[in-house]
Amino acid sequence: MTLRAGVIGLGVMGRYHSRVLNNLDGVNFVGVFDPAPGVGPEIEGKPVIADLDRFLEMGVDYCVVAAPTVYHLELGRALAERGIHALIEKPVAATTEAASELRDLFTAAGLIGGVGHIExxxxxxxxxxxxxxxxxxxxxxxxxxxxxxxxxxxxxxxxxxxxxxxxxxxxxxxxxxxxxxxxxxxxxxxxxxxxxxxxxxxxxxxxxxxxxxxxxxxxxxxxxxxxxxxxxxxxxxxxxxxxxxxxxxxxxxxxxxxxxxxxxxxxxxxxxxxxxxKEPLVAEHEAFRDSVLAGEPQGIVTLAEGTNVVRIxxxxxxxxxxxxxxxx
CATH class of the missing domain: 3.30.360.10 (Dihydrodipicolinate Reductase; domain 2)
Structure with a gap:
């Protein structure tokens, strides 16, 4: 099974994630959502789209959220409502309250949620x-x-x-x-x-x-x-x-x-x-891909663990x- 994946946010980490996804076995990288002006029309030969709904309508199984931390809850909520798995860059959210809400949203929806603690x-x-x-x-x-x-x-x-x-x-x-x-x-x-x-x-x-x-x-x-x-x-x-x-x-x-x-x-x-x-970012993506395919966490940092990190x-x-x- 080939998974369709996208990236939300085209900053430094978003570009790294795009590179890895575009070369990851078993994954079809479809593009990026970023509404900021001047980011360019494409990355890794795939489109950069400024409208979130239009981006998600392309059809993705999971997304990497690499936007600024303050937007993680809003973006994660949008993904959970659409049944889309998410690997969210650390910290998972700006506050413990927001992180807990993300954890509960993905758990209730039966979705795989991971946090990008790459170390x-x-x-x-x-x-x-x-x-x-x-x-x-x-x-x-x-x-x-x-x-x-x-x-x-x-x-x-x-x-x-x-x-x-x-x-x-x-x-x-x-x-x-x-x-x-x-x-x-x-x-x-x-x-x-x-x-x-x-x-x-x-x-x-x-x-x-x-x-x-x-x-x-x-x-x-x-x-x-x-x-x-x-x-x-x-x-x-x-x-x-x-x-x-x-x-x-x-x-x-x-x-x-x-x-x-x-x-x-x-x-x-x-x-x-x-x-x-092995490049840590590649290993992180392989673990998340395998978790989505298996339908359960396999060697990823879970949203519960990411929430605890924010709390501490x-x-x-x-x-x-x-x-x-x-x-x-």
């Missing part, structure tokens, strides 16, 4: 998740993420927490297979924009692991690192390069008394794994805004 499909994190499942590092003690870089000019409707930290919230819970039970944050506004541009967050997961997230738009270099510390060693995933490195706890006795007085761990073997580096992100922003030192 889950990075080869380094995919491999890390499997190796954790296999017991390589034992019980997870801590997950620390660093997601830093310059401000992306295309982001205008959300702050760094919902745009970037949402990746870390999702991947952390997924890698650990644990849910957040507490979060705390400090945020700043340093660049003169309405939304926050820097956050330091800490939290606790349901299995006892502690987490930390360093995220900002104020660093003149790009960094995307996840450090997973367990009882048997550490996995370091660099999602920019799709590299995964394992630092094993030493299994040999250290006879240097000054060092063995501390009953911790010492350095063991270091292994950089050779990974098959809002807790971080609220907590960071409300904190202040007591008067002295």
């Amino acid at each position: 889950r499909y990075n080869p380094a994190l995919q491999s890390a998740r499997q190796r954790i499942e296999d017991g390589l590092i034992g019980e997870i003690y801590q997950i620390a993420t660093r997601r830093q870089g310059p401000f992306p000019g295309r982001i205008a409707d959300v702050g760094v927490v919902k745009d970037l930290a949402s990746h870390d919230i999702d991947l952390t819970a997924w890698v650990a297979q644990q849910s957040y039970v507490s979060v705390n944050a400090r945020i700043t506004h340093r660049s003169g924009r309405e939304h926050e541009d820097m956050v330091l967050a800490v939290g606790t997961l349901s299995g006892g692991a502690i987490v930390s997230h360093t995220v900002n738009w104020l660093t003149p270099f790009k960094e995307r690192v996840t450090v997973i510390t367990g009882e048997k060693g550490v996995l370091v995933a660099d999602t920019l390069t799709a590299d995964l490195t394992h630092y094993q706890n030493s299994a040999t006795e250290d006879i240097w008394q000054a060092r063995t007085e501390f009953h911790g761990v010492s350095e063991g073997d270091v292994t950089r794994f050779a990974l098959i580096r 992100a809002e807790e971080l922003v609220s907590d960071g805004l409300s904190y202040q030192l007591p008067a002295t």
Whole structure:
């Protein structure tokens, strides 16, 4: 069966999605809806249509929603009412209330709804998740993420927490297979924009692991690192390069008394794994296509999970805004 798919929104991510859909096995890419002037008449040889009803009348089985976040609920509602499955870019909606409504709409209609938390499909994190499942590092003690870089000019409707930290919230819970039970944050506004541009967050997961997230738009270099510390060693995933490195706890006795007085761990073997580096966006689309064909989620980020990410992100922003030192 060949599925018909379209894209809503022709910004940076919309163009990426169009490229992948136009080359995806089992999918016929029909075109894009975008009412903005100056986007051009076509993409990947397919039409760009300015009227939503006319676009949907072309007949699509599913759409990728890559419009600004503030429009996700309105567009998602239109798709659900027409029985069209949707892969919605993260964050799934501007608020927890809107995200919950989308989740409920698609559930009630029996439709597949997914969220574009693309980091889950990075080869380094995919491999890390499997190796954790296999017991390589034992019980997870801590997950620390660093997601830093310059401000992306295309982001205008959300702050760094919902745009970037949402990746870390999702991947952390997924890698650990644990849910957040507490979060705390400090945020700043340093660049003169309405939304926050820097956050330091800490939290606790349901299995006892502690987490930390360093995220900002104020660093003149790009960094995307996840450090997973367990009882048997550490996995370091660099999602920019799709590299995964394992630092094993030493299994040999250290006879240097000054060092063995501390009953911790010492350095063991270091292994950089050779990974098959499939493009994450392609892997994300394959999973969503297969979910639509199967009629049930298969390896996608569900709307329920995406809603929970928005909820936690809002807790971080609220907590960071409300904190202040007591008067002295």
